[in-house]
Each structure stands twice: as C-alpha cells, then as structure tokens.
C-alpha cells in the first residue's frame with residue numbers, strides 16, 4: 001500500500017490509541033477537514049480532541065441495530081477491500097456514511113459497537129434541498145427546534161460532525177442553536193477518556209471573522225433530484241449532486257447578505273422548471289441550467305399582440321389555428337412546442353429578458369414576426385463599461401468571425417440569413433404536424449446526397465483528377481457543369497491508401513492515382529461553391545483542410561478514414577502550448593539567469609565533450625548528433641515509467657488534483673511520478689538554432705497520418721515511415737490550465753453531458769515534489785480537447801506503447817511548467833500506429849479523464865486484467 005499523507009496517518013494512529021477504528025475515523029476526519037477549512041492545526045490541537053469528539057458525536061447520534069449475519073460477511077469483505085484500495089473505500093464511506101467495525105480484524109476492531117448504516121432516506125431533510133455543510137453549520141439550524149425534536153435536525157450527518165465542544169461554544173449563536181438540537185446521549189467511556197481535563201475546543205473557522213468556504217457555499221444549493229422524482233431520468237448520475245450557483249434575480253451576491261436571505265435560494269429556478277418540463281421547455285431550461293447567468297440566446301414566441309399589424313395571409317392562416325382571444329391563444333399554444341417559453345422565462349432567473357430591457361437585443365425574426373431571436377445579457381453580470389451593441393455592429397462582427405474561423409468561401413454567406421432561416425425553421429417545425437415535418441426532413445437528406453454524389457464526388461472522382469504535394473492539378477479538373485458543387489471541406493483530399501499501396505509521397509501527403517476511389521465521407525462542413533468560381537487558389541485553400549495541422553506545422557499531416565464516413569471532430573490546431581487563463585507560466589527572458597543557460601557557448605553545444613550548462617541540468621547530453629534520445633537515457637526513462645519504484649513516487653500533503661474534486665471529500669494524494677527531464681538550450685544561450693541540444697523546440701518532422709482505427713478506438717496516429725528508437729515524434733500540445741480549471745472544465749462537460757470522444761489531459765506534476773505544497777496557479781496541466789496538435793489523436797496502449805512521454809524544459813526555469821515530448825521506445829515500422837501509455841488506472845473513475853474500454857490489445861492490458869479478474873477481487 002502506498003504511503004499516505006503523514007498527517008492523516010498520525011490522526012489515524014491517535015484515534016487507534018483510543019480504540020477507534022480507521023473505518024470510523026476516515027469519514028469523520030474528512031468532514032472535519034472540510035469544516036475546519038483544511039486547517040490541520042485545528043484538527044491536531046489537543047491530541048485530536050475535536051476529531052475524537054466528532055466521532056463520538058457521530059456514534060451517539062446513531063441507534064444501534066441488531067447485527068445481521070450477512071452484514072458481518074459484507075463488512076469483512078469491505079475491510080479486506082479497504083486494505084487494498086483505501087482511497088476508493090474512503091469515498092464509498094463518505095457517500096454511504098457507513099461506519100463498520102469488525103472484531104475479526106484487529107486493524108479496525110477496537111470497538112464492539114455495531115453502528116447501523118445511516119440511510120439517506122431516514123435522515124430528515126435528506127431528500128429536501130441540501131445545502132453544503134457550511135451553510136448548515138452557520139445558517140440552517142432552526143433555533144426554534146426543541147431539544148428533543150430530532151426531526152428538526154436538518155441533516156444528522158453534518159450535525160454530528162460538529163464536535164460537542166464546538167456546539168456548546170457560547171460565542172456562536174447559530175452553533176448554540178445547533179447544540180440544542182443534539183441528542184443528549186451520555187458520553188461513551190472512550191470519549192470521556194479523550195475529553196479528560198480538556199477545555200472545549202472552538203475551531204478557528206468559527207472564532208475568526210473569516211467567511212471561508214461558506215461564502216461560496218451560502219449561495220450554492222444542491223439541485224434537488226426533481227427529475228428523478230418526476231420520473232425523468234437525469235442525463236448523468238454525477239449531475240444531480242452537482243452544486244449550482246443560484247442567484248436571486250437582480251440582486252447581487254454580497255458577503256454581508258443577511259442569513260435570512262439564504263432561504264430564497266433553496267429552490268433554484270432551474271429545478272422548478274425541470275419539474276414541469278415538456279419537450280419545448282427543455283431547450284430554454286437547458287440553457288438556464290448550463291449558463292444560469294450568462295448571455296443567453298433565447299428563441300421567444302410572440303403572442304398574437306406582438307405580431308405586426310400588417311397582417312398577411314400567412315399570418316391569418318395561422319390565426320385560425322388558435323382561439324380568438326389572445327390569452328386563450330397563448331394558453332392553447334402552451335400545450336404545443338411553442339408554448340410559453342417567454343412565460344417560463346418570466347418565472348425565473350432570466351426574467352430580465354423582457355424586450356423592453358436595455359439588456360436585450362432583438363436579432364432576427366421570421367418574416368411575419370411570429371418568432372424572434374434575441375440576445376439577453378444578464379444585468380447581474382454586466383461589466384461597468386457595458387453598452388448594448390447595435391444589431392448591425394453585432395452581425396458584422398459575427399460575420400467576420402465566421403468567415404475567419406470557418407473559412408467559408410460562399411460569397412453570399414450571411415449570418416443574418418442563417419438566423420432568419422432559424423426563425424423560419426422554428427416556426428415551420430412548431431406549426432407543422434409532426435408527420436409533415438418528418439416527411440420534409442427525410443426529403444432533404446437525399447437531395448443533399450444527390451448533390452454530393454453528382455457534383456463534388458463525381459467531379460473529384462473523375463479521371464484525370466490528380467493531386468501532388470497538396471496542390472490539386474486544377475487544369476485537369478473536369479469543368480462544364482454549371483451546378484454548384486457541394487464541397488465537403490474536410491474531405492476534399494482523403495483517398496484510399498493502404499499499407500500495400502504506393503501512394504504515400506512527399507510530406508506524408510497521399511497522391512491520388514487515377515481511378516482510385518474517393519471515400520464518401522459524411523460532410524461535417526459543407527460550403528456551396530459555385531463551380532465556375534473555383535480558382536486554383538480556392539482549390540488550394542480548400543485542399544489544406546485535409547491537412548489536420550491547417551498549415552500550422554512545418555509538415556502536413558493528412559487524415560484518412562478507410563472504415564466509415566466519420567470526419568475528425570473540429571478543434572483548433574495549435575503548434576505550441578497556450579495559456580488558457582490562470583496558469584502561472586513566465587516566459588520572460590529576465591527569468592532566466594545567466595548561470596541557468598549556456599550563454600557562453602557558440603555553434604553546436606554537442607560538439608563540446610563536456611555538457612553545456614543546459615545539458616548539465618539533464619546530467620548529460622540527452623540527444624545524439626542525429627537528434628535521437630540516447631539509449632541509456634531513454635531506457636532509464638522507460639524503466640521509471642513502466643516500473644516506478646517507491647522512491648520515484650511523491651505524495652502531496654495537500655494534493656492540487658484532489659483539492660478541487662469535491663469539497664465534501666478529503667481524498668488522499670494518489671501519488672506523482674518523479675521523472676527525468678531534458679533541458680534544451682534556448683534563446684538566451686549562445687549556441688545557434690541548429691544546436692544538437694535543441695530538438696523538441698524545432699517541432700515535429702515525422703511523416704504522420706491521422707487515421708480511423710479499425711479496432712474501435714476512434715482516430716489514431718500512425719507513422720508513414722520507419723522511425724528509429726529514440727526519435728522525437730511530436731509534442732503533446734494543448735491549453736495550459738491549472739488543475740482547478742481542468743476540474744471545472746470537466747464538471748462543465750459532465751453538466752453538458754458532452755458525448756464527444758474525450759481527449760487526455762496531461763498533468764505537469766513531475767516536479768511538484770520540489771515545491772512541497774503547490775499553489776493553485778502553479779499546479780498545471782495540458783488539455784488538448786479544444787486546442788491541440790496531432791498528439792491529441794494518439795491512442796493509449798497499456799505498458800508496452802511505442803512512444804514515451806519525456807518532460808522537456810525549454811524556455812522557463814520554473815519546474816512547474818515544461819513540455820511533454822513523445823519519443824519512440826523502439827524502432828517503429830512504417831504504418832504502425834503510434835501509442836503511449838496514458839497511465840490510466842482503470843479502477844479509478846474519479847480521474848480528470850474518462851475511463852474507456854481499452855482496446856489496446858497489449859498482453860499487459862490493465863483493463864483486460866481488470867475485466868478478467870474474479871468478481872470478489874475486483875470489488
């Protein structure tokens with residue numbers, strides 16, 4: 001079992017000395033840690049007095065029940081499991097509040113007391129809106145609760161956590177009230193022993209005028225599981241326990257907000273909506289849940305009165321569909337899809353969206369004004385310099401952005417047209433019978449297919465179409481047709497290429513042989529291009545879309561799908577890491593002191609027999625003159641990664657990865673691997689750019705291809721040429737995020753129930769051990785989900801992957817930031833897929849990444865071993 005946080009171990013030992021089992025201590029310790037705002041000193045004071053008190057309070061609050069034979073077995077199994085996976089057990093305990101003891105296990109069998117499971121349902125308030133423990137601590141204990149009336153206790157779990165000494169403190173009115181609600185059980189002998197000669201301990205969190213977590217939490221409520229109550233399945237189990245910030249309309253959150261105001265947050269408007277959700281509701285409701293206070297795009301139905309007086313025939317026809325009076329009309333339509341989205345908005349947080357509000361801008365309407373699109377900016381989030389842009393200003397800016405971002409070549413492209421189309425489609429869908437709209441939808445698809453096949457496909461497929469080095473030979477492009485060509489932007493180039501064919505040419509770009517089949521890809525990015533307007537220049541720019549790098553790298557990296565019609569999902573290709581927001585990375589030259597670089601070198605450092613200052617940091621020149629990582633260095637890196645020794649693992653006292661996961665939990669650090677790294681020369685060094693100690697910074701040079709894997713792993717990367725052992729293949733490039741930002745990003749995706757394939761963030765944690773405690777802004781990781789390079793397509797292989805990631809320091813002496821570079825672990829053949837070991841623990845669902853069913857087919861596959869394991873062992 002890995003070593004754990006020494007302070008936790010000490011606490012466990014101290015409680016063990018009192019005869020309290022680890023199993024009882026852990027969940028309480030976790031909560032106490034949270035309650036005391038992660039202040040270990042408070043927990044440790046007076047030989048863990050507060051902890052002991054809290055444990056006894058928890059015990060006292062429970063009613064013993066007769067042991068059941070099966071329970072004993074279950075507990076034994078759990079205890080067994082605990083020794084194997086302490087972290088998982090810790091979490092489970094926290095969720096179930098199950099405190100068990102087993103006389104058969106001396107580790108935890110200090111007390112014969114049998115404590116029953118605390119069922120959530122048995123707890124008064126457990127199924128009502130749940131506030132964070134901090135709110136409970138200070139705000140939610142009803143002062144009117146009678147001493148005996150336990151049903152008034154909002155949540156025993158949290159109440160029991162507050163040590164009696166704290167509850168009895170006289171300087172806190174709220175806690176005093178809490179004390180009155182506690183059952184007055186006599187002290188257990190153990191507790192008496194622990195309390196002997198000790199003064200009540202008042203936690204700092206209560207004494208101080210500080211408003212630690214509770215400031216945040218006081219505006220947070222757990223969303224009530226109304227969907228579950230109403231029989232609507234929640235999109236994700238995690239989501240229902242998620243904290244949402246709910247803000248009262250038009251009222252800023254302030255720290256000095258009266259406590260009585262808290263009750264107003266109890267029922268988040270999003271939940272009220274969800275309880276009565278209809279198909280039509282879900283759109284608006286969803287928007288509210290995801291971005292409760294952000295700028296929302298709201299499609300509003302307009303009542304009869306809003307329709308312009310210059311009625312047309314079309315409008316009158318629709319009029320016949322609704323009853324005469326406008327209010328009746330609204331009511332009638334309430335049952336339909338259009339019903340009352342504006343009414344719903346009025347009832348909730350977004351009520352400020354009225355058309356009269358200066359924060360609302362109408363953007364587009366259907367021809368008769370029945371449907372409108374408007375943008376509303378939440379007045380609460382407005383910045384001081386906020387002004388409402390004009391419609392023209394906005395559309396012009398969006399239009400420019402679209403043209404820049406999506407490289408749309410249709411000269412008639414108009415954002416306004418799209419928005420108007422959206423209004424019209426909305427209206428059509430909303431007013432058509434479902435049968436008709438279905439039919440229309442089905443009619444559209446073949447039309448698209450027809451176009452695709454008869455124009456773009458056949459044109460490109462025609463004999464004579466050839467392409468070389470990324471440039472299509474437009475002279476041989478068949479002309480003649482006056483029909484517009486529907487160009488799949490991402491699919492102009494792909495062609496069938498198999499390892500056996502001889503189509504791979506310069507720069508890794510395939511060359512189309514005459515008569516080769518084009519793959520009929522699903523078109524994810526379609527532009528109607530009048531064929532007569534296709535110039536060689538257009539064709540060239542369209543062609544570059546087959547290069548996954550979009551021209552950002554020195555080389556082109558084509559993509560190919562021989563398996564199905566899928567195209568790679570869109571993302572921003574970036575050749576270098578970019579700071580997302582809060583990450584602290586300082587590239588400034590002044591940061592690098594002269595003694596930290598080889599300023600006195602010249603030419604190629606590798607020529608010198610002794611390592612330059614930079615290489616000295618690595619310990620040696622890590623590269624050969626051919627630019628490969630030296631065998632001995634590489635082997636050491638491989639061995640450290642594949643068989644990490646205990647001494648190469650580091651466990652944080654306060655792990656940044658765990659810090660943000662769940663404030664209710666106090667998870668232990670799962671360990672970080674201390675890695676060897678390469679220090680390359682850089683701008684402040686005297687050597688030249690071609691110096692042999694600069695490899696990664698020169699970028700990728702291998703002929704790679706992104707291809708769709710046949711084994712069900714989605715896209716992957718393969719090499720189109722043989723690569724010697726130790727070759728630098730590419731860097732893992734992505735956004736530089738703090739671990740907190742990564743956690744928040746993950747939660748946001750869970751909230752949005754994102755279904756796309758997941759990319760794998762890399763934690764830059766190899767040198768956290770140098771710092772001891774990492775600040776939030778220094779605990780960094782790289783995420784390539786939205787912005788990344790070719791490495792985001794590299795798949796995982798357990799243990800014997802042909803790539804290894806090696807930290808490379810280039811431009812900053814900060815140990816908390818470095819580059820991740822992939823090198824080959826062995827000679828790799830042309831057409832072999834490139835893989836690296838993500839280091840996933842397939843047993844741990846609580847990682848910042850999604851677990852998948854591994855298809856790596858390695859004989860060391862950890863996922864296979866897991867699924868082959870007997871049930872009892874994998875429990």
Ligand SMILES: C[S@@+](CC[C@H](N)C(=O)[O-])C[C@H]1O[C@@H](n2cnc3c(N)ncnc32)[C@H](O)[C@@H]1O
Pocket residue numbers: 712713714715716757758759760791792793794795796797850852853854855856
């Ligand atoms: C970094 S991405 C790799 C590129 C990805 N295959 C794609 O299509 O974009 C990681 C994701 O690829 C898939 N993947 C990677 N390695 C895999 C493996 N060995 N078995 C199954 N799926 C894998 C998983 O869905 C994982 O979440």
